[in-house]
Amino acid sequence: MTYVYILRSECGQHFYTGMTTDLEARLERHNAGQVRHTAKFRPWRIQTHIGFDDPARALAFEKYLKTGSGRAFAHRHL
Numbered sequence: 001m002t003y004v005y006i007l008r009s010e011c012g013q014h015f016y017t018g019m020t021t022d023l024e025a026r027l028e029r030h031n032a033g034q035v036r037h038t039a040k041f042r043p044w045r046i047q048t049h050i051g052f053d054d055p056a057r058a059l060a061f062e063k064y065l066k067t068g069s070g071r072a073f074a075h076r077h078l
Contacts, residue, residue: 002058004065005049006074009041016044017074019062023049048078 003023007016007030016038020026027046033039052058064070 001051001053002055003049003051004058004062006047006065006078007038007044008047010043010045011041014041015047017062017065019058048074 002019002021004017004019005023005026007018007027008014016030018026023046027044029035030038030044031042033042038044050061052061065074
């Protein structure tokens with residue numbers, strides 16, 4: 001299973017969208033400061049995650065969520 005996830009910093013002002021096959025290990029890496037893009041806004045919590053059987057569909061959804069309309073969709077629905 002491939003997961004697309006949205007993280008929210010505990011201060012509530014920062015979000016991060018990503019994709020992984022091991023959600024718990026990936027969150028641990030974000031909170032340990034091992035991910036350059038998220039290190040300075042930790043700690044992080046998972047706001048939402050969606051599982052996909054097809055990694056190509058997961059990648060397409062992650063790319064969509066990183067667009068302006070995808071961010072608006074996530075803000076309204078996720």
